[in-house]
Amino acid sequence: MIRGHSCPRFFREMAKIILSISWLAFADNSAVASDHFNKISWIEFRNHFITEICSSKPKRMKAVLQELGSFTVANQDPKVIRERTQWATDLISGIQKKRFRCSKDGKTYLKREDKFLDPVSMAEIKIGDAKYKAPFLHLPVRPTLETILATSKLINSLKNPGTLDLSQLALLEKKPDFINTDQMAYLLKSQLSDSSRERLVFVRAFKMLKSENIDEVSEALRNLSSIPSRKTLTAITKVRKTIDPVKDPELIEIADNAIAEISFSIQIGKAMSIVYSGLSYSSILFLASIGLAIVFGLMGVINLAQGELIMIGAYVTFVIQECLAAVFPSMLPLYLLISIPFVFLITGGMGALIEFSVIRHLYTRPLMTLLATWGVSIFLINMIRVSFGTQNLEFYVPDYLVGGLSVFGDFLITWNRLATIIFAIVILIFTLFLVKKTRFGMNIRAVTENRSMAGAIGVNTRKVDLLSFAVGSGLAGLAGLALSTIYNVNPTMGTNFIVDAFMVVVLGGVGSIWGTVFAALLVGMINVAVEPLYGAVAAKVLVMILIIAVIQVRPEGIFMMKVRK
Template sequence: MATGEAETRIEALNKAVVDADEKTVAFIQALSDDQIKTLGDKVFWVQGEKTVDPATGADVALPEDAEDVINNNQMRGELDNALAALKLFSKDDKVRAESVKTLLAEPDESKLALVEKAFAAESNATIKSQLGLLRGALLLNSDDKASRLDAVKTLADSSNPATKTVLLARLKTETDSDVKIALAAALAKVDAALAWGDKLGAIFSGISLGSILLLVALGLAITYGLMGVINMAHGELMMIGAYATYVVQTLFQKYLPGAFDWYLLAAVPVSFLAAALVGAALERSVLRFLYGRPLETLLATWGISLMLQQGVRSIFGAQNVGVENPVWMSGGVQVLANLSLPYNRLVIIAFAVAVLLGVGWLIGKTRLGLFVRGVTQNRPIASCMGVNTARIDTYAFALGSGIAGLAGCALSQVGNVGPDLGQGYIVDAFMVVVLGGVGQLAGTVYAAMGLGILNKFLEGWTGAVLAKIAVLVLIIIFIQKRPQGIFAMKGRSAEA
């Protein structure tokens, strides 16, 4: 395995793998790690400060003229495959499953004997099924026609994306007409099985995108839908929430490393308060003088958004900063072979639902919500009833800004955090609010989910750019036919 031409070494490696013991596994790992040297027909294993004989394990002196073993790309690939194959006998189910996945990506017929041995010894039904697929993929390269046909029949029942790749590769090189027909039929069956996973994946991706749009648009539904303020700095309020999450993460890493996995629980209220305070300051210092003048609020908030972006660049730098997922948000649920639901996306969907319920309760069931609805429907009468309208304006704008901060906290868990974070969502957020109906939280939910799912399905057919254009065209057509959005505002406020 250490000396001679690459073909000879690979042949020796494949023979050794079939009946490998712990010493053989360790030696193959050492070869992969470039710890082996040779001199003539003698082999030396360098282990830090000492050198041992790989066969006996005894300490030996390393000759000064010993040469490194050179592993070309082909040899390194074979060593990696051999190590992956040997993990088929690990006591850990996860290690064995990962080994099968690695070998299935690049089937090598020389590993058939080892796979057969692992298949006979496997007790986990799921892994045994995957080993059966791997065995079929290896038999596809057999010289025996009957073996190839049997392998095709086995692989036809698979819903693993790697199986489709294996079948396509074999179809390109197959010369026998009967096997070709069987391969084509198997591909059609595998495609049909994968189609369900693709459709469900598109739906989940749409719901995930819709939940993010919902978080972004909820705050805007208050500041624009209820208060009539065209806030072009809404994206930057999201950015502030994301950077607040980054600051909390940094503090936990420095002062509470043992509790790092729970930093997100502290980041949620901090991101809300940070964005809400900035929003309150913005309303009290600028927007309170511009109510009823939408063009001026648009220009003023656009200028403020530029100032906030530059402020963040001055404090944190122009480069994106990294926000890590807690351990409990890493990984995902494997529903189908080609459908995995990431934990971070599932948490964000649940978080969006919780925020929606909280906002609905606050607006519909609390004294503050009653005042907000009263001021937005008829400001003079609310003032005559003793409501401090200026204070309610500040509270409402701070609430909308705080929700934007929560959206930024959620976005930090699925993407990069940078000064331009909010720019990619502000237009979509306005589309959601306008499409759903100004001031209608229920319409915001329907519009966010509808746009998210529609966008993901169109991406599969047309690509991301054309999907965006198609969605925008559909919204324009819809608004032309129904200017009030999905849910029209009812009552006297609709006539005002």
């Protein structure tokens, strides 16, 4: 990695020229010319900054934000830089959060906690009756605002040598076109870890691509090709067109190599991304249908309330989250893990209650079961609607489930999807263990294969029915818990899953756990592979055709179980 020690000076000169032009164009006192950093004081600049921001005009706001970025690092004294950067951070986040407000007659304040401060001196002030409004942030201002804020926070984080605020660095990587070159130059001069420096150099390379200096462009090209993404590809392709092939044949070669390398990586990233999305969707389908696989498979009960049990699971999770927030706020980030046993037991108990009160009396009449469970589902939806309301619930999302990791090309692993995949695998192992290795599981299998024979050798089939319905419901509840991080939770959320769940169970083979896994993977992968090409509607149609075709050939599903009816 080439360290760009010679660059900051060039950038500073460039920035000064650009800034003075914008100053001439937009400032009220156009008398200030070339090097205004020396001519106007920090206090004058702050006043100017506030006037410009209060104008709410996107162009003027953008220009003055860049000026602020440059001004914070214009003085060499580290103490001054720290002080100015702190001011910039306070004010910009105030603007972003609407804690900074202006009145029509030019008065302003910055609110911190319950105090009103003068934005320039940060001294406490009293505000009169004037009407204050937050300056409106039009769309084009936002990227500049966010980038200058992120860079200022990065500079602030330098207080502890060698450490950088990595979340801010990630923000810069997303918007390299808006960085302030002076601030960037200052950052690169500071003491940094090698990996942070590498990332900063990469961010800077986007701007360096536009440089007039051939050496800088080729350095930027080399830096950019080290981290492949569509964004770098677009930037390099654009520059490639502007290079004169006669004058700079070497540069063309570097650019072409970079393009080839990045394109290849992007293809691999794309393939990985499809597989990951497919796995994620499959795991959701699997979670939604595993409970049904047991209930439908064992007892042949068509439980239309299965979707609502998923919904109840999500609501139980919500209640536990609220209880934790009220009683042990420090445990809140772990609420998903803490909820697992409660959700399983409560929805399982609810399932047992449904079995005991409704389904038990209808085993010989499948159509009645169908109608009765449909009734139960309507009852559950309305019970929740009356007690919680119809709106979507707001879940606390713990930090470890927010965002994701860019792995390769543009392949993004999102944490909540990864958590769902892992959870699905855990549930699969748990279910397999329960059914294959325990005495209870053995009874389930015995009753599934031959109910009357199992009864004849002393298995209490009624009890097995009750318990397996409870387990199936408990698994549905756990699905609700997992899905609450991905989907919206409202009283009707269950109806979205019931059709998919039946599809998966019927396709996979009634009563077969591996069949359910296989069918979920198949349906999930087909959906994800077809969607970007022909749209989500076509994907649904294709899955339906597949299911109809499979059922024509194998009416018992892909994985058939030998059952004596």
